[in-house]
Amino acid sequence: MFAVTAARIDANDPLAGMELGERPDPVAPDGWVTVTVKAAALNHHDVWTLRGVGISADRLPIVLGCDAAGLDPDRNEVIIHAVIGDPDAGGGDETLDPRRSLLSERHDGTFAEKVAVPRRNLVPKPAALSFEEAACLPTAYLTAYRMLFEKSGVQPGATILVQGAGGGVATALIVLGRAAGYRIWATSRGEAKRERAVKLGADQAFPAGARLPERVDVVMESVGQATWAHSVRSLKPGGRIVICGATSGDAPPAELTRIFFTQLSVIGSTMGTRDQLGRLARFCEQTGARPVIDWALPLENARDGFAAMIAGDLFGKVVFAC
Numbered sequence: 001m002f003a004v005t006a007a008r009i010d011a012n013d014p015l016a017g018m019e020l021g022e023r024p025d026p027v028a029p030d031g032w033v034t035v036t037v038k039a040a041a042l043n044h045h046d047v048w049t050l051r052g053v054g055i056s057a058d059r060l061p062i063v064l065g066c067d068a069a070g071l072d073p074d075r076n077e078v079i080i081h082a083v084i085g086d087p088d089a090g091g092g093d094e095t096l097d098p099r100r101s102l103l104s105e106r107h108d109g110t111f112a113e114k115v116a117v118p119r120r121n122l123v124p125k126p127a128a129l130s131f132e133e134a135a136c137l138p139t140a141y142l143t144a145y146r147m148l149f150e151k152s153g154v155q156p157g158a159t160i161l162v163q164g165a166g167g168g169v170a171t172a173l174i175v176l177g178r179a180a181g182y183r184i185w186a187t188s189r190g191e192a193k194r195e196r197a198v199k200l201g202a203d204q205a206f207p208a209g210a211r212l213p214e215r216v217d218v219v220m221e222s223v224g225q226a227t228w229a230h231s232v233r234s235l236k237p238g239g240r241i242v243i244c245g246a247t248s249g250d251a252p253p254a255e256l257t258r259i260f261f262t263q264l265s266v267i268g269s270t271m272g273t274r275d276q277l278g279r280l281a282r283f284c285e286q287t288g289a290r291p292v293i294d295w296a297l298p299l300e301n302a303r304d305g306f307a308a309m310i311a312g313d314l315f316g317k318v319v320f321a322c
């Protein structure tokens with residue numbers, strides 16, 4: 001089968017270690033099934049893998065890709081949950097299983113014509129979503145869903161600031177947050193991206209680091225070092241930062257004094273459960289919310305999609321059709 005593989009790690013030139021070509025078909029062990037991939041979505045995680053973040057060289061070569069939608073062996077339309085873990089080992093939440101991994105970390109991922117996954121990781125794809133839209137849900141949209149509805153601690157009507165509006169997680173936060181009735185403010189480095197954020201449903205969009213008209217209830221962080229101080233300064237006393245990523249680096253000034261003095265909370269968030277992925281799919285079906293796809297292209301052209309993500313040129317998701 002055709003697949004996109006991480007063959008070598010290169011921290012400075014991630015595309016140098018990526019190979020496109022034939023790989024053996026997957027073999028599904030007991031309890032696993034092989035899914036025929038119809039569409040797969042790119043995440044920053046795939047770039048981190050090529051840079052050697054979160055994976056060691058002894059795991060290579062490995063097929064890249066966390067996210068996909070496709071057909072199970074009975075030709076049912078399915079979405080693949082990317083977290084390979086045991087809910088019982090995590091107190092009912094597979095993301096808390098100490099041995100959990102994401103597809104493409106320990107097992108071959110989704111940037112291929114076929115992928116083997118545990119049967120429990122299949123979630124029905126609503127007919128209302130295209131394969132391309134459904135492929136966006138398992139990582140960026142599930143992460144946004146958990147950040148908003150499990151971790152934020154605020155109810156619809158509250159004001160939520162989303163840092164780095166153009167990213168996959170950030171656009172997901174705008175789309176899902178708007179559909180649920182939050183007032184969403186966003187920041188972005190680019191004016192065109194700020195305009196698109198407002199078109200997408202953000203109430204207002206600001207240049208990165210700008211002073212806001214008033215302080216917010218919650219900040220959603222995936223940018224890290226470049227926006228951290230602004231996130232801390234933008235919160236009301238008692239407010240909350242929910243953080244899922246640190247694309248720009250993870251050594252910002254900690255802002256400890258402001259955090260204790262204004263009694264802020266910093267809450268980490270990673271992915272979500274299989275059951276939350278099922279509810280997210282239903283949320284999209286019921287509200288009409290749909291993933292924002294910047295660019296859909298054939299898997300054979302994956303290199304171009306990776307290059308656009310590395311350059312930070314995107315607004316929303318890159319999806320590969322198989």
Ligand SMILES: NC(=O)c1ccc[n+]([C@@H]2O[C@H](COP(=O)([O-])OP(=O)(O)OC[C@H]3O[C@@H](n4cnc5c(N)ncnc54)[C@H](OP(=O)(O)O)[C@@H]3O)[C@@H](O)[C@H]2O)c1
Pocket residue numbers: 042043044045048139140143163164165166167168169170187188189190193208222223226244245246247248269270271309312314316
């Ligand atoms: N914990 C989890 O489960 C989880 C799940 C998904 C993603 N993540 C992490 O969350 C982060 C975002 O993921 P993603 O897939 O949404 O990535 P992405 O699509 O590449 O988005 C990155 C965004 O960061 C923003 N940004 C602002 N300042 C930046 C700077 N100085 N340098 C680089 N980027 C800057 C950009 O927004 P503007 O151009 O609009 O400013 C850019 O669109 C990644 O680090 C990823 O690993 C974690």
